[in-house]
Structure formats: structure tokens, C-alpha cells
Amino acid sequence: MEPKKLTIPMEHQALTLLRAGERVLLSGTIYTARDAAHKRMSESIEKGEALPFSINHQFIYYVGPTPPGPGRIIGSAGPTTSGRMDKYTPSLLERGLKGMIGKGYRNQEVKDSIVKNQAVYLAAIGGTGALISRTIQSMEVIAYEDLGPEAIYKLTVKDFPATVIIDSTGEDWYEIGKTIFNG
Amino acid sequence: MRAIPYQFVVNEVAKMCQEANFELGNDVIDAFQDALKNETSPIGQNILQDLIENANIASSERIPMCQDTGGSVFIVELGQECHIEGGSIYDAINEGVIKGYEEGYLRHSIVDNPLTRTKSKTYNSPAIIHIEMRPGSECTIHMSAKGGGSENMSALKMMKPSDGIEGVKAFILDTVKNAGPNACPPLVVGIGIGGNFERCAYLAKKSLFRPIGHRSQHQELAELELELMAKMNLLGIGPQGMGGSTTALDVKIEIEPCHIAALPVAINLNCHASRHKEINL
């Protein structure tokens, strides 16, 4: 089946129609953040300070790209392991975050929070940073510039390939996929 | 005594670091092609095709195949009658890593202090360097750009001798199951059995330097490698953990004698971005 084309941020209805295991091509705006940026955002939340960008309705991509070579917008830019962000994710979902893109398992707390806040978790293919970089059309640093590749960047993407892993009903494709092909 | 100039080592190491990240080995690409013929899951097939395309883009555009360009790990086979002129081999390798990573726009992924998480002041170094002394005057450097995602899902267990081979197999399969999508399957699984606590970990790492398809010289271990691979591919995990029959591209086992009370087992997982280069200086 051909992947479904979607724009992000997306309408609530489009998001709730997404199903675990569905392939999508995303176009629009996404924000990057990985370990260090999540730690700082969570410190801001604890202190009651504003987050460095308005997170409502947005998607975060867990990525720490390589530096862009000459004439490039971005270097290699594939997903990193999402589980390291589990600790910080529910509080961001509470503040309106609608999607996360990464790779690998999420814990039960994150899954529950995804359902409660009607959000979605997608995976990009780990280790295809060269391929993914072609779908990124612009990159602008938004916050925590001192973190280098771990800073928060705003990316404009066109047909960014991903697969729905946890949908807004809580179905988890990692569990389903495994049982289909087990044995 | 044969002398190799320090700067020559620096330059060759710098080149290896870049080549490892831009040029995926033919053994890995062939393994993707073979897997594609057998993979039954449509998502799995798509992923394998993307891995092949990604490797082609990396090679033609000289951009890293993965944004995690690795911590660099070296195994040096150094002849006793060979020495590095003008500095230590450790310094030469580290200088080569800094040069290769910085000039090649590879990522600086090393923190100085694992607890405070402050970034290392030298670009993506220090490297992890193992030196094995050999007779003669040759010097061969093996380099691996090792990803953090798969390294994090690796495991070591001091098992009981009574656990036996069945216990060892169960531990290995559990480790792969537990890693699931996190280690970026399809995997290359490196296993070290015996030695002691640190030695089995080294054996597991060292086994990953063997090309895909290269079997253990010990008949019974070669059979065990194939048996474990077949079992892993029945787990259903598949490419990227999204379901399928290609969970492992290969399994490698290295074995060494150990203490009568011990059965040390280490499992070092490598992702599909199995990046290795070697050079004979």
C-alpha cells in the first residue's frame, strides 16, 4: 500500500484516523530535540518558565544530525532511540505536543499519555540518515544553540517517511508486528 | 626494527573513519540483498530497500549513512618488530580520529564525563583502542564506527556452569528479544564466551570485526552460529522491529578457556550499519 501523505501540524481528526502500522509521508514543520534539549525543557517546566517554542499541536523529531558539509542544508539526520526521552515525554504531551518521531520502544506511561492526550508516536528508519536528509528542506536553530547537534532546530520537511507505531487508541505496532511474524 | 611514521598513521586512521561512515561494506550490502529475497513482511521489504538506497546515497554524496557516526573502536595487530616513529600509537590513532571526524563532517558524540555529561574537548575522541601484539613487523589496524543505540542493548552475564549451553542460548535470544527495535535490526550479533568478566566483552566486540558470512573455524561453533541466527529470525522482530523474518544478518561467536567456576557470556549487538574498515600499514 502507498504511504499516506500528511501535513504537520495536522488536524485532530486526521491524527485520530492514523493506525498503528500505517506508513506516512510527512510534510510541514517539525522540531528536533534529544536528551539534552529534553532535560532543559523539563527544567523550564519545573521552574514554571515558558518553553523555547510553542509546543501546542507540534511534532518533535528525536535526532542529533551530523554537521552539514559544504553546500548542504543538514547532514545525516536519522532518528535516535526514543526510550531515553520517556521520562520527559508525558509532561510535553500534557502541554499540547501531538507527535513524536524516533525509533524504539516507549514505556507504559508514555503510551497512556499518548491515548489521554490524543497524540501519536511514529518511527523513522534508524540508520537511514542519508536518505532522510533529502526530505529536509530547511533547518533553523530555535534554542539551546550551545548544544550543537543537540540544540532545538525547526525543520521544514517534504515527504518525510515514517511509520505509525503507537496510535491515539494505544495500539502498538511493535507488539502487533512481532506476533504476525513470530514463528 | 621497522618504523612507521606517526603522521602516516594519523592520516590513514582519518581516512578509515570517513570511509567507514560513507562506504558500507559489500558484505553488509549483499546481506541486505539476500534478506530482501527472503523477507515476507511488506514493511520489512520496504525497510531493506531503504537501507540499500541509503547506503548508495551515503556513498555517492559522501554523507554519513547514519547520523550516529559512532564511537570509534580500534583493534591493532602490532608486530613486535614494528614501532611508530615520532609518538605513541594511541596518540596517533586519537589524532587520526579527531582529524577524520572533524574534516569529514562526522558527528562529535563523545562526552568527557559520563556523569556530568560534559562534551569532550577533543572532537569525537578518545577512541577505544585495543592492541594485540604479534610476532613479526606488520601492523594492521581494524576500525569500527560503533553506534550507541545497539551498544546500549548489549548485555553481559556471569552465568553458572550448570546453566550449560541451553542456558547460554536462552540468554542470547532474550537479549535480542529485549533489544527489539531499539538496536536497529537487522542485527549483527557478536558473542563472547569464556575468558573472564572483561575478556568475554572484548571477545564479543572482536567477533563483530569478522565480515558477514564469515563462520567460526570451529565446526560446532559455526553450527551454533547458524542455529542461533535461524532462531533469531523466527522471533518475528524483523527489520526495525516492525515485524518480519530478518532480525539478524549474522551471528558471530568467539570462545576462550575460563575458570572452573565460571561461564562468562557477553553479547555485543551491532545494528545494520555495521561499519568496519581495516588497513595493513
Ligand code: SF4
Ligand atoms: S543503532 Fe546503528 S543504525 Fe541505529 S541509529 Fe544507532 S548507529 Fe545508527
